[in-house]
Amino acid sequence: MTxxxxxxxxxGDLTCKAPLAKLVWFKTGGQADWLFEPADLDDLKLFMExxxxxxxxxxxxxxxxxxIRDGGVPGVVVRLGKPFAGVEVTGELEVTCxxxxxxxxxxxxxxxxxxxxxxxxxxxxxxxxxxxxxxxGAYGREVADILIDCDVIMPDGExxxxxxxxxxxxxxxxxxxxxxxxxxxxxxxxxGDPRDIGEEMDRIAKAREESQPLRTKTGGSTFKNPDGGxxxxxxxxxxxxxxxxxxxxxxxxxxxxxxxxxxxxxxDIEALGEEVRERVYKQSxxxxxxxxxxxxxx
Numbered sequence: 001m002t003x004x005x006x007x008x009x010x011x012g013d014l015t016c017k018a019p020l021a022k023l024v025w026f027k028t029g030g031q032a033d034w035l036f037e038p039a040d041l042d043d044l045k046l047f048m049e050x051x052x053x054x055x056x057x058x059x060x061x062x063x064x065x066x067x068i069r070d071g072g073v074p075g076v077v078v079r080l081g082k083p084f085a086g087v088e089v090t091g092e093l094e095v096t097c098x099x100x101x102x103x104x105x106x107x108x109x110x111x112x113x114x115x116x117x118x119x120x121x122x123x124x125x126x127x128x129x130x131x132x133x134x135x136x137g138a139y140g141r142e143v144a145d146i147l148i149d150c151d152v153i154m155p156d157g158e159x160x161x162x163x164x165x166x167x168x169x170x171x172x173x174x175x176x177x178x179x180x181x182x183x184x185x186x187x188x189x190x191x192g193d194p195r196d197i198g199e200e201m202d203r204i205a206k207a208r209e210e211s212q213p214l215r216t217k218t219g220g221s222t223f224k225n226p227d228g229g230x231x232x233x234x235x236x237x238x239x240x241x242x243x244x245x246x247x248x249x250x251x252x253x254x255x256x257x258x259x260x261x262x263x264x265x266x267x268d269i270e271a272l273g274e275e276v277r278e279r280v281y282k283q284s285x286x287x288x289x290x291x292x293x294x295x296x297x298x
Contacts (some may be wrong), residue, residue, distance in 0.1 A: 001014075001016050001017070001033065001034075001164050002101070003016075003034070004034055004051060004055050004075075004076060005047055005048075005050035005051060006050065007124070009046060009047070009050055010036075010038075010039075010042050010043055010046065010047050010050075011038075011039040011040075011043050011203075011294055012036060012037050012038040012044075012145035013036070013037045013049070014034060014035070014036050014037075015033045015036075015037075015202075015293045016033070016034055017031075017032075017033065018031055018034070018035035018061075018077070019233050020035075020060075020068045020072070020077065021068065022033055022064050022072065023029075023060060023063045023079070023189065024049040024060075024064075024067075024068055024219075025062075025063050025064045025066070025125075025132050025218060025219050025220070025259060026062030026066075026067060026068075026215065026217055026218065026219050026260050026264070026266070027068060028067075028070070028217075028218045028264055028265055028266040028268075028269065029067065029068025029069060029071040029261055029266045029296065030068060030069065030070050030071050030072030030073070030266075030296060030297070031073075032072060032073045032077040032195070032217050033072065033073065033074055033075055033076070033274055034075070034076045035076070035077050035079060035100070036076055036077070036078050036079070037078075037079045037080075037081050037231065037293050038078065038080070038081075038083070038084075039082045039083065040154065041083070041084075041159075041183055041189045041250065042119045043184065044078065044080075044153060044181065045157055046157070047112055047157075048091075048153050048154075048155065048157035048181070049156065049157030050152075050154070050157070051076070051146075051155070051157070052153075052156060053155035053156040053157075053179070053286045054076030055075045055076055055078075055179075056076070056178075056179060057075060057076050057078055057155065057181065058073060058075070058076070058077050058078070058175060058178075058179075058295060059077075059078050059079075059080065059099070059129055059130070059133075059182070060077050060078065060079045060080075060182045061079075061080065061099075061100065061126050061127030061129055061130040061142065062102065062125065062126050062127055062130075064126045064130075064134075064219060064220045065125070065126060065134070065219055065220040065291065065292050065293060066124040066166055066218060066219060066292065066293050066295065067266050067269055067292055067294045068090045068266060068269055068295060068296050068298035069266050069270070069293070069294065069297055070266045070295055070296075070297075070298070071297025071298055072296055073295055073296040073297075074296070074297065075181050078181055078229070079113040079287055080098070080099050080100030080129060080181075080183070080247070080286070081100060082100070082125070083098075083100075084098040084099050084100035084101070084129075084183060085098050085100040085101045085102070085127075086098045086101065086104070086124070086249070087101045087105050087106050087109045088109070089109060089110075089113045089115070093115050093188055093189050093190060093191065094115075094186060094187070094188055094215075095110050095113070095115060095118065095186070095187045095189070096184060096185070096186050096187075096190075097110055097128040097184060097186075097187065098128065098164040098183065098184050099127065099128050099132075099181065099182045099183045099184055099185070100127050100128070100129065101128045102126070102127055102128075103121035103122060103123075103125070103126060103128070103131065103136075104121070104122050104123040106118060106121050107120075107121040107122040107201055107256035108122075108129060108201075110187075110189055110197070111197040111198050111201060112193075112194060112270055114191060114192055114193065114194050114197070114211055115189035115190070115191075115192060115197075116190045116191065116192025116196070117189035117190045117192070117198070117205060118146060118148055118163060118187060118189050119139075119141075119143070119186075119197055119200040120138045120139045120140070120142075120203050120204065121140040122134045122201045122204045122205060123138035123139055123204045123205075123207075124137070124138050124192070124210055125220055126183075126220075127185050128182070128185050129181065129182035129185075130182075131143055132147065132150050132167075132174070132182045132185045133174055133176050133182055134172050134173065134174065134216070135167075135169045135170070135171070135172055135173060135174055136172070138204070139204055140168060142171040143169070144167075146187045146188055146189060146194060147164040147167075147185060147187060147188075148163070148164060148185075148186040148188050149163045149164060149185070149186055150162055150164075150167075150178065150182050150184065150185040150186070150189060151179045151182070151183050151184040151185070152181065152182050152183065153183055154177065154180050155177055155178065155180060155293055158239055159163075159183075160175075160195065163199055167278070171224060172224055172291055174244075175188065189226070190281060197257060199201075203264045206218070211253070211254055212253065212254050212257060213251045213254060213257050213259060216251070216260075217259060217260035217261075217262075217264075218251065218257050218258065218259050218260070219257075219258060219292050220257070220271075220275055220291075220292065221256050221292070222256050222257060222276075222291060222292050223235070223256055223257050223277070223288040223289060223290060223291055224271075224288070224289045224290070225278075226249030226288065226289075230288065231262035231288055231291075232254060232255045232289065233278045234283070234284050234286055235276055235280060235288075236255045236257040236285040237283060237284065238279040238280045238284070239279070239280070239283075240255060240276050240279055241255050243276070244261070245268055245270070245271055245272040246263075246264055246265065246267075246268030246271070246272075247260060247261050247263040247265070247268050248260060248261070248264040248271070248272040249261050249263030249272070250272065250276060258273060260271055267298070270294055271291065273292075275287070276288070
């Protein structure tokens with residue numbers, strides 16, 4: 001397969017037919033046509049310029065909230081590694097994070113600087129780029145509450161700074177173009193005591209541990225909460241707790257989580273999710289929307 005850009009134009013790692021299952025929480029799915037791990041921001045910018053907006057691009061963080069279909073992902077998967085994982089305090093109540101930085105690191109840096117309001121990032125299993133794109137949230141807060149702006153490489157390689165208003169946030173959705181890559185973000189908090197902030201982070205961590213199947217092959221929250229309701233409750237009331245198809249199962253511990261019991265395919269997981277949606281609709285008349293992204297070829 002011909003490389004999507006001239007290899008002498010890039011310094012990062014470009015891999016053809018790269019297996020993705022090991023990079024996502026479900027541990028299922030096919031290959032990426034190409035996997036690119038840029039050396040730094042300039043390398044990614046040049047790579048995207050060479051693509052010219054004609055090739056599909058998908059950014060990959062920690063691989064949570066994601067089903068990679070068994071047929072693999074067309075185009076290029078961009079994985080932001082260590083060069084994009086930095087977090088630093090850049091103002092009195094301001095934290096700047098790379099797109100590949102995990103939420104727990106962002107929350108911890110803010111805590112150490114006495115910046116409150118970012119504790120909920122401790123409860124989002126992903127990277128800054130992902131939860132800026134999806135308006136990630138947990139425990140009553142979401143990214144829209146704290147984001148100042150973000151730096152984004154657009155599909156044609158242009159690097160732009162977008163204020164939060166330009167993202168047109170709604171529940172778990174933004175107006176970012178599909179092939180755009182979030183490379184950094186600035187967040188704003190409020191003054192706080194590091195001890196109090198740490199206690200809140202500990203409370204969030206404990207709540208996640210007690211209520212969610214964190215030690216299984218899962219993808220995080222499967223369905224969006226409908227207006228005025230809870231997805232897990234609707235799934236439970238439809239009799240789906242523990243329901244299994246192939247190697248995929250609805251979690252006994254938290255019914256808005258699907259689990260790979262060990263030998264599931266991505267098709268098993270997606271089919272189970274669709275069956276749950278159908279049963280919930282028959283029981284309650286509510287059509288659940290997927291929160292987990294499903295990408296690639298069936």
